[in-house]
Amino acid sequence: MSEQLLFENIAKLRERVRLSAQKSQRSTSDITILAVSKTRPAGDIRAAYHCGLQQFGESYLREALPKIAELQDLPLVWHFIGPLQSNKTRAIATHFDWVHSVDRAKIARRLSEQRPAQLPPLQVCLQVNISGETSKSGVPPGALAELAREVIALPHLQLRGLMAIPAPSTDTQQQRRAFAGLRNALLDLRALVPGLDTLSMGMSHDLEAAIAEGATLIRVGSAIFGRRDG
Numbered sequence: 001m002s003e004q005l006l007f008e009n010i011a012k013l014r015e016r017v018r019l020s021a022q023k024s025q026r027s028t029s030d031i032t033i034l035a036v037s038k039t040r041p042a043g044d045i046r047a048a049y050h051c052g053l054q055q056f057g058e059s060y061l062r063e064a065l066p067k068i069a070e071l072q073d074l075p076l077v078w079h080f081i082g083p084l085q086s087n088k089t090r091a092i093a094t095h096f097d098w099v100h101s102v103d104r105a106k107i108a109r110r111l112s113e114q115r116p117a118q119l120p121p122l123q124v125c126l127q128v129n130i131s132g133e134t135s136k137s138g139v140p141p142g143a144l145a146e147l148a149r150e151v152i153a154l155p156h157l158q159l160r161g162l163m164a165i166p167a168p169s170t171d172t173q174q175q176r177r178a179f180a181g182l183r184n185a186l187l188d189l190r191a192l193v194p195g196l197d198t199l200s201m202g203m204s205h206d207l208e209a210a211i212a213e214g215a216t217l218i219r220v221g222s223a224i225f226g227r228r229d230g
């Protein structure tokens with residue numbers, strides 16, 4: 001895509017973030033934009049970096065690995081946000097800085113075991129199935145504390161917070177209820193793990209509601225790169 005359009009999209013996005021933060025008396029410096037670059041070529045990611053973005057999210061390992069290799073000259077932070085399978089954990093633990101979609105202890109154990117010793121701990125969010133969404137991903141809220149207990153015991157993972165992908169809705173009140181559910185789950189979990197600081201929630205269509213409910217990291221694809229074909 002053209003660098004001019006990308007620049008304009010990112011400027012518009014920053015303005016949306018600024019206005020939403022202002023409404024909730026929050027600081028924009030507490031809200032990280034994670035640019036979701038799945039299906040986008042490495043050239044678009046490089047251009048987005050030149051527009052000031054540094055954190056990128058990918059959902060499909062096979063597509064992500066060549067892009068990560070091609071962009072190794074840039075100081076990018078890579079987040080894995082897609083569904084996790086056991087046979088993918090080694091490559092994810094090797095090539096990513098963050099994983100947002102941990103929802104079972106078995107996967108967490110593998111990621112910790114397979115994290116190369118010379119790298120800092122893998123930064124982890126637990127994905128919560130907050131609105132009983134149709135997707136099968138995410139730990140049910142009732143099982144969250146137990147999973148968190150297992151994850152904090154793993155030496156090569158650092159638990160940072162929670163992530164959710166609520167069922168899509170155009171109703172702002174409904175969006176906010178789902179995000180408030182995740183925020184409350186994080187508050188509860190802080191009694192067990194005091195350092196948790198990350199609420200990964202909000203996408204292109206609902207980032208205002210997410211910021212109003214305390215998102216610290218919004219995952220934005222189409223508002224930056226345009227509509228995906230796939």
Ligand SMILES: *Cc1c(COP(=O)(O)O)cnc(C)c1O
Binds near residue numbers: 165
């Ligand atoms: C694709 C994706 C996004 C970005 O969605 P947009 O609507 O394009 O902003 C965010 N989070 C996850 C987990 C995704 O898979």
